Amino acid sequence: MDNKLMLMIPGPTPVPESVLLALAKHPIGHRSGEFGTIMAEVTAGLKWLHQTENDVLILTASGTGAMEAGIINFLSPGDRVLVGTNGKFGDRWAQLAEGFGLNVERVTAEWGKALDPEDFRTRLEADTAKDIKAVIVTHSETSTGVLNDLETINRHVKAHGALIIVDAVTSLGATNVPIDEWGLDVVASGSQKGFMLPPGLGFVAVGPKAWEAYATAKIPRFYLDLGKYRKDAAKNTTPFTPPVNMFFALQVALKMMQAEGLENIFARHHRQMNATRAAMKALGLPLFAADGTSSPAITAVAPVGVESEKIRSVMKKKFDIALAGGQDDLKGKIFRVGHLGFVCDRDILTAVGALEATLIELGYDGVTPGAGVAAAAKILNETA
Amino acid sequence: MDNKLMLMIPGPTPVPESVLLALAKHPIGHRSGEFGTIMAEVTAGLKWLHQTENDVLILTASGTGAMEAGIINFLSPGDRVLVGTNGKFGDRWAQLAEGFGLNVERVTAEWGKALDPEDFRTRLEADTAKDIKAVIVTHSETSTGVLNDLETINRHVKAHGALIIVDAVTSLGATNVPIDEWGLDVVASGSQKGFMLPPGLGFVAVGPKAWEAYATAKIPRFYLDLGKYRKDAAKNTTPFTPPVNMFFALQVALKMMQAEGLENIFARHHRQMNATRAAMKALGLPLFAADGTSSPAITAVAPVGVESEKIRSVMKKKFDIALAGGQDDLKGKIFRVGHLGFVCDRDILTAVGALEATLIELGYDGVTPGAGVAAAAKILNETA
Numbered sequence: 074m075d076n077k078l079m080l081m082i083p084g085p086t087p088v089p090e091s092v093l094l095a096l097a098k099h100p101i102g103h104r105s106g107e108f109g110t111i112m113a114e115v116t117a118g119l120k121w122l123h124q125t126e127n128d129v130l131i132l133t134a135s136g137t138g139a140m141e142a143g144i145i146n147f148l149s150p151g152d153r154v155l156v157g158t159n160g161k162f163g164d165r166w167a168q169l170a171e172g173f174g175l176n177v178e179r180v181t182a183e184w185g186k187a188l189d190p191e192d193f194r195t196r197l198e199a200d201t202a203k204d205i206k207a208v209i210v211t212h213s214e215t216s217t218g219v220l221n222d223l224e225t226i227n228r229h230v231k232a233h234g235a236l237i238i239v240d241a242v243t244s245l246g247a248t249n250v251p252i253d254e255w256g257l258d259v260v261a262s263g264s265q266k267g268f269m270l271p272p273g274l275g276f277v278a279v280g281p282k283a284w285e286a287y288a289t290a291k292i293p294r295f296y297l298d299l300g301k302y303r304k305d306a307a308k309n310t311t312p313f314t315p316p317v318n319m320f321f322a323l324q325v326a327l328k329m330m331q332a333e334g335l336e337n338i339f340a341r342h343h344r345q346m347n348a349t350r351a352a353m354k355a356l357g358l359p360l361f362a363a364d365g366t367s368s369p370a371i372t373a374v375a376p377v378g379v380e381s382e383k384i385r386s387v388m389k390k391k392f393d394i395a396l397a398g399g400q401d402d403l404k405g406k407i408f409r410v411g412h413l414g415f416v417c418d419r420d421i422l423t424a425v426g427a428l429e430a431t432l433i434e435l436g437y438d439g440v441t442p443g444a445g446v447a448a449a450a451k452i453l454n455e456t457a
Numbered sequence: 458m459d460n461k462l463m464l465m466i467p468g469p470t471p472v473p474e475s476v477l478l479a480l481a482k483h484p485i486g487h488r489s490g491e492f493g494t495i496m497a498e499v500t501a502g503l504k505w506l507h508q509t510e511n512d513v514l515i516l517t518a519s520g521t522g523a524m525e526a527g528i529i530n531f532l533s534p535g536d537r538v539l540v541g542t543n544g545k546f547g548d549r550w551a552q553l554a555e556g557f558g559l560n561v562e563r564v565t566a567e568w569g570k571a572l573d574p575e576d577f578r579t580r581l582e583a584d585t586a587k588d589i590k591a592v593i594v595t596h597s598e599t600s601t602g603v604l605n606d607l608e609t610i611n612r613h614v615k616a617h618g619a620l621i622i623v624d625a626v627t628s629l630g631a632t633n634v635p636i637d638e639w640g641l642d643v644v645a646s647g648s649q650k651g652f653m654l655p656p657g658l659g660f661v662a663v664g665p666k667a668w669e670a671y672a673t674a675k676i677p678r679f680y681l682d683l684g685k686y687r688k689d690a691a692k693n694t695t696p697f698t699p700p701v702n703m704f705f706a707l708q709v710a711l712k713m714m715q716a717e718g719l720e721n722i723f724a725r726h727h728r729q730m731n732a733t734r735a736a737m738k739a740l741g742l743p744l745f746a747a748d749g750t751s752s753p754a755i756t757a758v759a760p761v762g763v764e765s766e767k768i769r770s771v772m773k774k775k776f777d778i779a780l781a782g783g784q785d786d787l788k789g790k791i792f793r794v795g796h797l798g799f800v801c802d803r804d805i806l807t808a809v810g811a812l813e814a815t816l817i818e819l820g821y822d823g824v825t826p827g828a829g830v831a832a833a834a835k836i837l838n839e840t841a
Contacts, residue, residue, distance in 0.1 A: 078483065080484065080486065082486050084698060085701055087484075093482070096702060097477040097478055098477070099464075099471070100469035100470075100472055100655045101779075102464065102466050102779045102781075103469065103656070104781075104782075133518055133519050133656070134517055134518060134680065135517050135697040135699075136697075137679075137680050137698075138680040138697070141679055141680040168679075169679045172678070172679050173677045174677060263698065265484070271484045271700060271702040271703075272517070272698045272700045272701060272702075273700035273702070273703060292677070294556070295521075295525055296519075296521050296681070297680070313519040313522070314468060314520065314647065315519075315656065316703075317469055317655060318480060319655075319657060395485075397486075398488075
């Protein structure tokens with residue numbers, strides 16, 4: 074059966090009908106008063122979602138574009154930076170930073186393990202000359218389903234005085250990222266994740282210490298020059314033509330999020346993560362990220378005795394459910410279940426039920442039919 | 458009356474209903490076979506539209522982002538470049554190029570006049586050392602409604618051997634830009650113009666000589682690194698999450714364009730330009746660009762004895778027609794009528810009729826009621 078796709082990948086995530094219909098509206102001029110009103114409203118909504126009074130700037134770019142802007146606007150070639158690398162995205166930011174001439178020092182953990190905040194503390198404390206200008210951390214590592222301990226790492230960065238630049242692409246809107254409370258300097262994210270939107274917009278929250286660094290930062294930039302976006306945002310406009318239809322959609326999505334409330338949104342993601350993890354355990358499927366280090370946006374599973382890619386293929390063909398595969402070295406070794414954005418409890422039961430049927434079809438040993446759904450339902454009922 | 462806006466600005470341009478409905482489809486995974494099929498189809502369609510066998514790469518970016526990619530991927534700091542400047546966008550590319558450390562020499566004409574190809578010839582012929590690495594030209598200068606003589610300028614560039622980098626943001630899909638026939642190395646454009654799409658995608662066509670330059674070009678880049686897009690496009694995928702809904706829309710828009718045919722599309726834009734210009738003359742409104750140098754995408758008008766901003770305001774308030782104003786130094790001095798993309802002959806008559814009524818309301822001397830519509834209709838009838 075066609076046209077009944079269910080997205081359970083970590084982006085694009087499902088989009089509510091009201092948001093899709095907003096996308097389908099006729100465009101308006103981006104230099105009009107009407108657009109200015111929308112820009113003012115979505116900017117206020119973004120500050121609410123980011124829990125900040127800092128600037129939250131909107132780019133026509135993917136999450137990588139937003140993260141690049143978050144790095145190149147505040148640093149100069151030769152600057153020493155620490156980059157946490159425990160997955161594909163951490164690796165990407167290290168490569169990107171090197172490409173722009175930064176002096177990159179990787180703080181590494183095995184893929185599937187969380188970064189150790191002590192590794193950051195040690196290096197930062199040893200840097201008595203205050204050479205380290207910034208620490209770049211991926212909060213939720215989408216490639217492995219690991220949530221790094223941003224709060225503790227940030228505390229060590231604050232004690233040192235370097236900037237902290239955070240990839241919150243799959244954590245923002247899924248778990249608590251209190252920018253002002255923690256004092257996060259730069260936080261980047263993308264629309265196709267917790268925002269319940271299609272891809273096409275990137276967001277960068279920028280605090281006062283980062284703007285101080287901006288004043289002397291020397292990496293060249295134009296399209297991603299956040300100073301231009303800040304200046305124009307103050308007049309409720311943008312330096313370059315914005316994707317106005319995505320702004321209509323953002324306006325609707327932010328209203329939905331405000332109606333649900335931040336606490337409820339975070340609780341929903343955590344409940345669905347716990348339910349998904351409980352189901353995997355009940356089905357005898359090993360989780361790739363250990364308890365206590367798992368992302369509320371995505372659960373990575375490393376099956377033994379049954380091939381990940383076969384599971385993904387049957388799930389897609391028989392049930393039209395899209396799961397994500399492993400990336401780079403993890404290709405074929407894991408599958409990943411997204412539970413991010415516009416996902417309700419029913420979707421978790423659906424995906425787990427289909428996964429049970431798939432495992433049985435693939436002849437996987439040790440599946441107790443119904444055990445996964447039962448385990449998920451128990452968690453959902455207990456914590457809803 | 459609300460919600461009946463008619464866009465007659467040079468972007469965003471009107472979007473067909475079928476394209477809007479494609480935008481409203483549920484997203485799919487961008488690493489899926491289904492997306493690969495769409496990517497292959499739109500890439501073929503883009504090559505058709507660009508009249509080229511070169512790569513046509515798709516970015517999540519505005520036209521400025523596409524143009525930045527077209528510049529920074531093929532040059533190194535210190536490289537000498539000629540930049541044609543006769544409007545806001547030419548100025549922007551000169552500033553951008555300087556920001557990335559290029560040695561910029563401006564080839565200038567007054568705003569509202571076309572660049573003189575002889576100015577390029579003289580400088581290129583004088584450069585016997587072949588120091589000039591690239592010539593950057595805005596084809597249709599959106600800020601003034603001037604179409605620069607790209608064909609002749611390009612001939613001088615070809616005789617010299619430098620790269621030509623073209624801003625075709627408001628010319629592509631409006632007038633002939635035969636990339637392979639002319640041998641244009643880099644051509645950048647954006648979705649919200651001739652493509653009949655909302656803003657959100659940028660396009661860059663890149664030829665073999667530009668790829669040779671890419672191999673040694675040293676301006677740092679990551680998100681806008683076109684080599685990454687080329688490598689992934691060969692596998693019908695993208696290096697960073699693409700705006701999948703915009704790809705659905707692009708697929709529909711390209712099919713519509715193919716059904717109409719390139720010759721018909723260009724003829725329609727030229728006919729509507731001529732009709733608009735004839736109407737302005739009949740209404741006694743001075744055209745900002747002289748005959749023979751006017752853009753088929755946009756007509757700029759410099760009224761005398763009546764304020765541009767008052768015209769725009771009445772047109773918007775009474776008739777819900779959005780016209781563009783002047784930019785930078787031209788603010789308040791001109792208004793601009795977009796006739797680009799999904800615009801039919803009826804729209805021209807509508808806009809001219811409303812303009813007549815507006816001029817009469819504003820007490821503008823010398824309007825013969827009906828003269829504008831009659832002049833436009835004559836051209837439309839003669840050449841349709």
